[in-house]
Amino acid sequence: MNENAGPEARRGADGYLLRAEGITKIYSDGTVALKKATLEIHSHEIIGLLGENGAGKTTLTKILSGLLPPTHGRVVSPRGPVRFANPREALDFGIGMVHQHFALVGTFTTTENVALSHEKPFSLIRLAKTRERLEALMEESGLRVPLDVPVEKLAVGEQQRVEILKVLSRDVRLLILDEPTSVLTPLEVDELFALLRKLKEKGTSVILITHKLKEVQSITDRIVVLRRGEMVGDVRTAEATTERLAQLMVGKTLEGEPTAFELSAEQLPRALSASRKKEFSGEGILHVVDLVARGNTGEVTVNGVTFDVHGGEIFGIAGVEGNGQSELVECLTGLRVPVSGSATIRGTNILGKDPRQIYRLGVAHVPEDRWRLGLVLPFTLAENAILGVHRWEEFQGPFGILRRGKVYQHVRQLMDRFDIQATGPNAPAKSLSGGNQQKLIVGRELAKDPAIVVASQPTRGLDIGAAKYIRDLLIEMRDNGRAILLVSADLDEVLALADQLAIMYEGRFMTSCRPDTLNREQIGMLMGGVACKEVA
Amino acid sequence: MTENPARESRLLRGVHRTVTGLHPALESVVAAIVGLLIGAVLMYIWGFDPWKAYWALLRGAYGGSYEWASSLARGTPLILTALTFSICVRAGMFNIGAEGQMMIGAMAAVCVALFKAPVGLHLVIGLVFAAVAGALWSVVPAILKVSRGVSEVISTIMFNWIGRWLALYLAIYVIVDPMRAEKTLTVPVTARFPILVRGTDLSASIFLAVGVALVMYFLLWHTTLGYEVRAAGLNPTAARYGGIRSKRTMIVSFLLGGVTAGLAGATIAMGLPPSYAIFGGGGLPELTNLGFDGMAVAMVGRNHPIGILVAGVFFGGLNAGGRVMQFYGSNPVPLEMIRVVMGAIVLAMAIPELIRLFPAIKRQGDKLFAALRRGRDPRSKEGSA
Numbered sequence: 001m002n003e004n005a006g007p008e009a010r011r012g013a014d015g016y017l018l019r020a021e022g023i024t025k026i027y028s029d030g031t032v033a034l035k036k037a038t039l040e041i042h043s044h045e046i047i048g049l050l051g052e053n054g055a056g057k058t059t060l061t062k063i064l065s066g067l068l069p070p071t072h073g074r075v076v077s078p079r080g081p082v083r084f085a086n087p088r089e090a091l092d093f094g095i096g097m098v099h100q101h102f103a104l105v106g107t108f109t110t111t112e113n114v115a116l117s118h119e120k121p122f123s124l125i126r127l128a129k130t131r132e133r134l135e136a137l138m139e140e141s142g143l144r145v146p147l148d149v150p151v152e153k154l155a156v157g158e159q160q161r162v163e164i165l166k167v168l169s170r171d172v173r174l175l176i177l178d179e180p181t182s183v184l185t186p187l188e189v190d191e192l193f194a195l196l197r198k199l200k201e202k203g204t205s206v207i208l209i210t211h212k213l214k215e216v217q218s219i220t221d222r223i224v225v226l227r228r229g230e231m232v233g234d235v236r237t238a239e240a241t242t243e244r245l246a247q248l249m250v251g252k253t254l255e256g257e258p259t260a261f262e263l264s265a266e267q268l269p270r271a272l273s274a275s276r277k278k279e280f281s282g283e284g285i286l287h288v289v290d291l292v293a294r295g296n297t298g299e300v301t302v303n304g305v306t307f308d309v310h311g312g313e314i315f316g317i318a319g320v321e322g323n324g325q326s327e328l329v330e331c332l333t334g335l336r337v338p339v340s341g342s343a344t345i346r347g348t349n350i351l352g353k354d355p356r357q358i359y360r361l362g363v364a365h366v367p368e369d370r371w372r373l374g375l376v377l378p379f380t381l382a383e384n385a386i387l388g389v390h391r392w393e394e395f396q397g398p399f400g401i402l403r404r405g406k407v408y409q410h411v412r413q414l415m416d417r418f419d420i421q422a423t424g425p426n427a428p429a430k431s432l433s434g435g436n437q438q439k440l441i442v443g444r445e446l447a448k449d450p451a452i453v454v455a456s457q458p459t460r461g462l463d464i465g466a467a468k469y470i471r472d473l474l475i476e477m478r479d480n481g482r483a484i485l486l487v488s489a490d491l492d493e494v495l496a497l498a499d500q501l502a503i504m505y506e507g508r509f510m511t512s513c514r515p516d517t518l519n520r521e522q523i524g525m526l527m528g529g530v531a532c533k534e535v536a
Numbered sequence: 537m538t539e540n541p542a543r544e545s546r547l548l549r550g551v552h553r554t555v556t557g558l559h560p561a562l563e564s565v566v567a568a569i570v571g572l573l574i575g576a577v578l579m580y581i582w583g584f585d586p587w588k589a590y591w592a593l594l595r596g597a598y599g600g601s602y603e604w605a606s607s608l609a610r611g612t613p614l615i616l617t618a619l620t621f622s623i624c625v626r627a628g629m630f631n632i633g634a635e636g637q638m639m640i641g642a643m644a645a646v647c648v649a650l651f652k653a654p655v656g657l658h659l660v661i662g663l664v665f666a667a668v669a670g671a672l673w674s675v676v677p678a679i680l681k682v683s684r685g686v687s688e689v690i691s692t693i694m695f696n697w698i699g700r701w702l703a704l705y706l707a708i709y710v711i712v713d714p715m716r717a718e719k720t721l722t723v724p725v726t727a728r729f730p731i732l733v734r735g736t737d738l739s740a741s742i743f744l745a746v747g748v749a750l751v752m753y754f755l756l757w758h759t760t761l762g763y764e765v766r767a768a769g770l771n772p773t774a775a776r777y778g779g780i781r782s783k784r785t786m787i788v789s790f791l792l793g794g795v796t797a798g799l800a801g802a803t804i805a806m807g808l809p810p811s812y813a814i815f816g817g818g819g820l821p822e823l824t825n826l827g828f829d830g831m832a833v834a835m836v837g838r839n840h841p842i843g844i845l846v847a848g849v850f851f852g853g854l855n856a857g858g859r860v861m862q863f864y865g866s867n868p869v870p871l872e873m874i875r876v877v878m879g880a881i882v883l884a885m886a887i888p889e890l891i892r893l894f895p896a897i898k899r900q901g902d903k904l905f906a907a908l909r910r911g912r913d914p915r916s917k918e919g920s921a
Contacts, residue, residue, distance in 0.1 A: 201817075335776065354779060354781065355777060356779025375774060378770050379770065383763065386763075387767065390764070400685040402759055402763060
């Protein structure tokens with residue numbers, strides 16, 4: 001520390017910038033997102049926060065940047081405890097976060113967007129001054145963005161730079177980036193990393209949230225690993241091996257030490273005993289070749305995926321969310337038109353068909369977002385129970401008249417068979433608990449008597465009982481000879497259920513094999529984008 | 537079918553509870569009362585006696601069979617244009633175009649004067665003309681929306697103006713009465729709705745309005761088409777997931793809306809004595825604002841066909857009674873006051889929606905309320921420590 005009279009952070013007695021002490025976060029729905037996390041951030045440092053979905057990475061950084069208050073614990077600066085009521089206070093203190101989803105006004109130029117972020121109510125907008133400041137900042141940091149173009153005309157990578165400029169223009173000492181590379185091309189990633197190194201030299205600390213092992217190893221000084229809300233590792237990057245990080249990220253299997261995987265396997269005795277060892281004799285049902293699809297912003301999210309799903313088999317797709325799983329499922333269920341490739345169900349092409357035609361071929365779809373896709377929340381239970389099958393002869397009489405008697409009969413059967421707790425068939429779907437809503441969706445889909453069930457995050461947000469019930473249903477369908485495509489960010493779930501496992505990373509399958517042929521360390525590396533061959 | 541569970545279905549299906557927690561029908565009643573109160577305050581300020589005025593209004597609207605008849609007659613076209621608006625709301629869109637569609641429909645109905653046909657058939661032909669014309673006028677904005685993403689709010693408003701001036705042109709130059717240049721041809725007796733109560737405006741067109749409302753109710757809640765329209769309106773992404781083609785439901789709901797608006801025009805041209813014609817010279821006075829008032833009726837009727845029937849009778853009563861209020865001896869309240877009351881009702885209807893739109897306001901209010909209660913109750917936190 002030979003620079004003198006720097007910002008207050010440099011003067012800290014033991015040289016830290018900020019320290020999170022024993023942070024616990026319990027959300028209002030009872031989810032424990034963080035358990036006693038402690039993190040010390042020094043100046044001149046790039047920290048990688050590594051972990052799976054739901055590990056608590058984002059929660060921790062949201063607490064640091066004032067977006068969420070911690071349930072327990074505190075954030076301490078060398079001058080004493082700090083408490084941010086909102087992100088603005090955190091920014092004033094010198095902590096800025098760039099989120100995965102940008103907060104930019106599309107029709108405003110870069111200058112205007114930055115000026116907007118500086119404004120307090122009723123203050124004047126000083127565009128010229130902001131512009132001057134930005135030009136100086138770009139000169140200093142080497143970060144180049146067109147200043148007078150509406151940001152909606154900029155590429156995603158440039159928009160991200162606008163977000164970073166927005167934060168840097170507030171003289172932050174700690175820059176937090178949430179999965180910044182997920183939207184960037186490899187070249188843009190290099191540029192971003194060059195910028196981060198430069199910032200580090202200038203004294204700004206960076207926290208980089210990521211699940212990509214290679215990236216975290218190439219840029220950071222220190223890697224902090226979170227797993228299920230707990231801080232399981234804090235290692236210097238130079239000393240960390242890929243294997244060690246992968247192990248930390250997904251949990252290791254040591255003799256005698258019960259792991260999350262074994263716990264969930266315990267809850268699923270049938271899963272392991274039933275037909276794990278059985279050879280698949282079912283017919284091939286879903287056949288996908290070289291599927292390529294683009295995401296909502298036009299980037300390639302599914303990049304040449306090939307696989308088969310047979311009857312009597314659960315094909316599990318694991319991977320950190322946002323690696324193309326959603327787009328893959330949407331292509332297979334008629335919600336997205338792919339760029340190229342082919343997909344057939346029992347030999348009939350399904351690509352580009354609309355969902356109704358695909359359901360006719362025997363596809364059931366348990367969607368990942370039950371509120372957005374799975375249910376019409378203000379509709380009653382009865383009305384939701386026929387969504388997607390409402391035009392089937394069973395429910396539609398002559399002249400398109402709904403056979404209400406049949407509909408009510410159907411919903412009563414579903415309620416009995418799938419144990420849906422509700423006041424009656426006329427209860428609005430939004431009055432149901434999450435577990436019962438999901439049972440309604442799963443019940444509706446399984447009642448279609450499908451050849452293949454595409455289940456996307458089927459147990460997300462459910463309590464243990466409801467989750468187990470739904471997993472059991474999937475196993476039951478499998479044992480009845482149906483094909484099941486299970487996509488889940490919950491690795492333990494996929495490992496416990498799948499007969500065949502694929503791990504998706506940046507739109508590709510890193511591997512496709514029997515789950516028992518991989519150990520958890522290898523799985524962790526594959527999820528982080530490191531192929532087994534590179535390691536071996 | 538002894539244990540037919542369909543009996544559990546209630547009459548007012550599809551009426552969702554709003555933020556106030558009141559039943560929506562009750563909420564509409566409260567809004568109507570608030571609107572009348574605001575009107576009363578204004579009358580008081582301008583030196584009228586609100587009690588006398590409202591008494592005159594009530595008697596003029598529902599005081600006897602003649603009054604009931606003219607209230608129902610005024611409610612008839614409003615019910616139809618309200619259905620136009622509400623079916624599109626159910627499909628998730630704002631169709632402001634009832635006004636233009638209704639005017640075009642009225643002109644099409646007048647065209648029956650150009651040929652002869654037997655009684656009854658002549659009327660039906662006129663209704664078909666009006667329905668088709670309304671639907672055609674309505675489907676253009678729908679196609680623009682589906683194919684080019686044009687906001688239906690903008691395009692229907694513009695189509696209202698085109699429709700209005702086209703109707704005026706037709707009334708003045710094309711289907712004009714050669715003897716009297718200020719009005720269109722007179723709809724012949726064979727194509728008129730029969731008058732139900734002698735000496736009043738009430739014609740059989742009321743049965744058409746009620747019938748169409750009941751058909752709409754059946755369509756929305758008892759057919760797969762209505763199911764799809766409502767699903768697409770409430771959650772477009774879930775509808776897509778459910779194999780519903782939203783473009784189709786958009787076009788269909790606009791077509792249906794155009795049909796009802798066209799019929800509303802027909803009820804004026806073919807069912808409003810004594811002229812049975814449209815006055816182009818006065819700038820279409822019989823038609824003007826029927827489409828916009830229908831939107832108010834739809835709001836108060838909660839976009840539900842049965843609610844719209846009730847609200848239509850209420851608004852018809854306001855219109856009919858307002859005219860009486862105007863002439864009531866010592867206390868002549870201008871007719872415009874009734875329009876103020878209508879506006880106030882619509883605003884009062886919007887208040888619960890506003891609360892829903894700004895949950896932050898409600899949260900702040902709750903917080904304040906909680907703080908006040910804590911202040912009053914000292915046991916809350918310190919006591920337990």
